[in-house]
Amino acid sequence: MPTVPMVEYDQATGLVKEVFDDILTTRKTQRTPNFWKTLASHPPTLARIWKESKDMMTPGRLDLLVKEMIGVAISTTNRAAYCINAHTAAAMKQGMDREMLGELMSVIAYFNTVNRLADGYQVEPDIFPPLE
Amino acid sequence: MPTVPMVEYDQATGLVKEVFDDILTTRKTQRTPNFWKTLASHPPTLARIWKESKDMMTPGRLDLLVKEMIGVAISTTNRAAYCINAHTAAAMKQGMDREMLGELMSVIAYFNTVNRLADGYQVEPDIFPPLE
Amino acid sequence: MPTVPMVEYDQATGLVKEVFDDILTTRKTQRTPNFWKTLASHPPTLARIWKESKDMMTPGRLDLLVKEMIGVAISTTNRAAYCINAHTAAAMKQGMDREMLGELMSVIAYFNTVNRLADGYQVEPDIFPPLE
Amino acid sequence: MPTVPMVEYDQATGLVKEVFDDILTTRKTQRTPNFWKTLASHPPTLARIWKESKDMMTPGRLDLLVKEMIGVAISTTNRAAYCINAHTAAAMKQGMDREMLGELMSVIAYFNTVNRLADGYQVEPDIFPPLE
Amino acid sequence: MPTVPMVEYDQATGLVKEVFDDILTTRKTQRTPNFWKTLASHPPTLARIWKESKDMMTPGRLDLLVKEMIGVAISTTNRAAYCINAHTAAAMKQGMDREMLGELMSVIAYFNTVNRLADGYQVEPDIFPPLE
Amino acid sequence: MPTVPMVEYDQATGLVKEVFDDILTTRKTQRTPNFWKTLASHPPTLARIWKESKDMMTPGRLDLLVKEMIGVAISTTNRAAYCINAHTAAAMKQGMDREMLGELMSVIAYFNTVNRLADGYQVEPDIFPPLE
Numbered sequence: 066m067p068t069v070p071m072v073e074y075d076q077a078t079g080l081v082k083e084v085f086d087d088i089l090t091t092r093k094t095q096r097t098p099n100f101w102k103t104l105a106s107h108p109p110t111l112a113r114i115w116k117e118s119k120d121m122m123t124p125g126r127l128d129l130l131v132k133e134m135i136g137v138a139i140s141t142t143n144r145a146a147y148c149i150n151a152h153t154a155a156a157m158k159q160g161m162d163r164e165m166l167g168e169l170m171s172v173i174a175y176f177n178t179v180n181r182l183a184d185g186y187q188v189e190p191d192i193f194p195p196l197e
Numbered sequence: 198m199p200t201v202p203m204v205e206y207d208q209a210t211g212l213v214k215e216v217f218d219d220i221l222t223t224r225k226t227q228r229t230p231n232f233w234k235t236l237a238s239h240p241p242t243l244a245r246i247w248k249e250s251k252d253m254m255t256p257g258r259l260d261l262l263v264k265e266m267i268g269v270a271i272s273t274t275n276r277a278a279y280c281i282n283a284h285t286a287a288a289m290k291q292g293m294d295r296e297m298l299g300e301l302m303s304v305i306a307y308f309n310t311v312n313r314l315a316d317g318y319q320v321e322p323d324i325f326p327p328l329e
Numbered sequence: 330m331p332t333v334p335m336v337e338y339d340q341a342t343g344l345v346k347e348v349f350d351d352i353l354t355t356r357k358t359q360r361t362p363n364f365w366k367t368l369a370s371h372p373p374t375l376a377r378i379w380k381e382s383k384d385m386m387t388p389g390r391l392d393l394l395v396k397e398m399i400g401v402a403i404s405t406t407n408r409a410a411y412c413i414n415a416h417t418a419a420a421m422k423q424g425m426d427r428e429m430l431g432e433l434m435s436v437i438a439y440f441n442t443v444n445r446l447a448d449g450y451q452v453e454p455d456i457f458p459p460l461e
Numbered sequence: 462m463p464t465v466p467m468v469e470y471d472q473a474t475g476l477v478k479e480v481f482d483d484i485l486t487t488r489k490t491q492r493t494p495n496f497w498k499t500l501a502s503h504p505p506t507l508a509r510i511w512k513e514s515k516d517m518m519t520p521g522r523l524d525l526l527v528k529e530m531i532g533v534a535i536s537t538t539n540r541a542a543y544c545i546n547a548h549t550a551a552a553m554k555q556g557m558d559r560e561m562l563g564e565l566m567s568v569i570a571y572f573n574t575v576n577r578l579a580d581g582y583q584v585e586p587d588i589f590p591p592l593e
Numbered sequence: 594m595p596t597v598p599m600v601e602y603d604q605a606t607g608l609v610k611e612v613f614d615d616i617l618t619t620r621k622t623q624r625t626p627n628f629w630k631t632l633a634s635h636p637p638t639l640a641r642i643w644k645e646s647k648d649m650m651t652p653g654r655l656d657l658l659v660k661e662m663i664g665v666a667i668s669t670t671n672r673a674a675y676c677i678n679a680h681t682a683a684a685m686k687q688g689m690d691r692e693m694l695g696e697l698m699s700v701i702a703y704f705n706t707v708n709r710l711a712d713g714y715q716v717e718p719d720i721f722p723p724l725e
Numbered sequence: 726m727p728t729v730p731m732v733e734y735d736q737a738t739g740l741v742k743e744v745f746d747d748i749l750t751t752r753k754t755q756r757t758p759n760f761w762k763t764l765a766s767h768p769p770t771l772a773r774i775w776k777e778s779k780d781m782m783t784p785g786r787l788d789l790l791v792k793e794m795i796g797v798a799i800s801t802t803n804r805a806a807y808c809i810n811a812h813t814a815a816a817m818k819q820g821m822d823r824e825m826l827g828e829l830m831s832v833i834a835y836f837n838t839v840n841r842l843a844d845g846y847q848v849e850p851d852i853f854p855p856l857e
Binding site (some may be wrong): 479527541548 | 595596597607624626627628631632634637638641642645646649653654655659660662663664667668670671673674675676678679680682692693696697699700701703704706707708709710711712714715716717718719
């Protein structure tokens with residue numbers, strides 16, 4: 066049950082409509098995701114986060130498939146259901162198949178395992194030189 | 198301050214020495230990391246986790262650089278200091294430079310932002326068909 | 330699907346009924362929330378947590394609206410769905426409107442972003458004098 | 462670097478001294494742990510949490526060793542360094558040896574692994590009847 | 594909504610069928626849980642995690658009831674709904690009754706409280722000698 | 726041990742110097758915090774996060790003291806040491822005294838307690854009408 070009513074595309078005006086149109090054009094889709102329809106309840110947050118999303122979810126030194134898989138890894142570690150769902154679908158669009166998903170999940174599980182062992186035993190960092 | 202005394206390479210015998218030798222050979226290094234020296238206090242766990250590590254940290258459908266960057270993303274989200282340190286160094290060995298690290302950190306921060314917004318507003322999942 | 334059957338008001342006796350009556354009186358409501366009906370399956374925990382709730386959720390040096398907004402911030406960071414829902418409703422009762430909620434969510438998202446950057450880069454604390 | 466100066470035993474007066482004395486007597490020790498010396502900066506919180514501690518860290522339907530091991534498991538999952546340290550020491554006092562610690566750590570790591578897999582794949586709960 | 598279609602027992606072949614049969618025999622049940630049916634979408638992960646599960650969820654220096662209660666404690670701290678559900682049911686099978694569950698929940702809540710206080714006040718570890 | 730060398734004020738040029746100057750002016754200080762000196766290793770992230778910080782950490786419908794206390798609450802829940810330290814100091818600058826800190830910590834601990842109980846018992850949300 067969402068906290069606030071969502072703003073549907075047909076109800077959008079002003080800044081909200083502008084952002085919605087940019088989302089649909091940028092993502093080449095005709096369906097506004099629930100996330101953005103919800104943020105629209107507070108237009109400055111909608112605009113701020115959408116700008117961030119556009120800046121981030123674009124190929125840079127990391128390609129989009131890698132970024133989306135990192136999105137799945139973080140959302141899983143944070144147990145953020147909406148984002149697990151959305152970024153898994155987005156990674157598939159970028160070419161992740163079921164075998165890659167299986168390997169990704171296995172790696173996510175592995176890192177969560179070693180994170181706990183290192184913390185639980187209070188292991189002290191190995192010394193590495195700082196990154197040049 | 199670690200919970201248990203570490204087992205140094207020179208003290209290792211039996212199963213522990215076997216695993217240590219395998220670590221040094223597999224990783225082409227002469228220095229046993231603190232993590233493995235600590236797990237050596239409980240040989241069955243040392244052997245189990247090292248086997249897992251060998252299975253996971255090998256190129257598969259995801260290459261090693263991607264896996265190490267996912268390791269940085271998860272360890273950062275979990276705030277696991279030892280692993281942040283170790284996997285950042287390992288990703289650098291696989292070719293991550295400071296600019297890629299900057300982009301990675303920025304993406305990690307972004308996903309943690311949207312995870313919280315989706316949860317806080319209780320946004321309901323968009324419907325996607327299950328992965329074929 | 331709850332782990333244990335809830336104790337309805339009509340079924341309550343002894344210590345449980347006493348606590349339920351105190352909840353309804355203190356909160357000026359006629360509906361016992363699911364949280365307390367569930368804790369009633371273990372009366373000492375019900376009594377202990379209700380006492381804590383009464384001690385905490387009362388105006389002190391921080392007023393109630395601030396406390397409820399902190400409740401939303403923490404429950405969101407913990408992704409605790411029941412509490413996100415309950416404390417958002419409670420903050421509204423104390424005067425939070427949709428614009429304040431938008432600003433609150435935006436601030437929650439921001440702090441989660443900088444938390445991860447500081448951890449991921451292993452930034453060392455600035456030195457401040459301890460609080461006098 | 463602690464946020465507030467700690468209250469040393471010699472400086473304690475009134476409610477703080479009363480609680481400190483109760484801690485030393487109850488725990489049969491002569492050293493006040495840093496945790497309680499820090500909480501003493503806000504006497505009502507010191508008194509409230511110490512009362513809770515006394516209520517909880519006592520044998521009930523679960524014995525003390527089990528409770529302390531649960532403390533290690535939760536503090537590790539939360540990466541709370543002070544508590545990992547303190548509850549590991551306390552569990553040792555209750556009889557946990559290094560082999561039990563190894564098994565505990567291994568089990569902690571395992572549960573963190575399956576938690577992530579179940580979340581990441583969005584597995585739906587199996588249906589069990591509620592606890593009678 | 595699960596990410597991938599589950600593999601039902603009747604559809605299982607090869608390695609997947611082998612693991613399913615081992616699960617049903619080991620656990621003395623006729624119903625394959627959703628968790629394993631989902632992992633079956635990536636057979637190597639299914640086999641790896643099932644092996645781990647068999648190694649861990651067996652009486653050792655810690656008995657099974659203690660391990661399952663630790664499973665409830667960690668899954669609750671991680672808010673992993675599927676696992677909270679499954680391990681609560683499994684702990685009941687091992688003899689946990691509603692009163693023990695109440696005490697367990699109360700202890701889980703308590704440790705999460707002190708974890709936050711120790712972190713929030715930045716309390717420095719007491720010095721203990723390392724575990725012999 | 727930070728991951729990358731920090732950029733000191735004297736070494737800053739171009740975009741980095743511009744942001745540093747804006748930080749010092751906006752915050753009326755002469756000392757660049759480690760956080761910003763570290764982000765300077767990746768100028769676009771420095772600029773992006775500083776812009777966000779300026780947008781967020783300004784009085785709006787929530788005043789600055791409330792925002793900083795929310796920063797302490799979230800950073801404590803996330804156990805992000807750098808930010809716990811920085812936002813506690815910042816909240817003090819806005820007028821938080823030791824008693825308010827004590828009440829804040831107590832409330833943080835309380836919400837983390839009830840979050841776990843609601844999750845652990847799998848309590849279902851009470852129904853509230855969506856926020857108008």
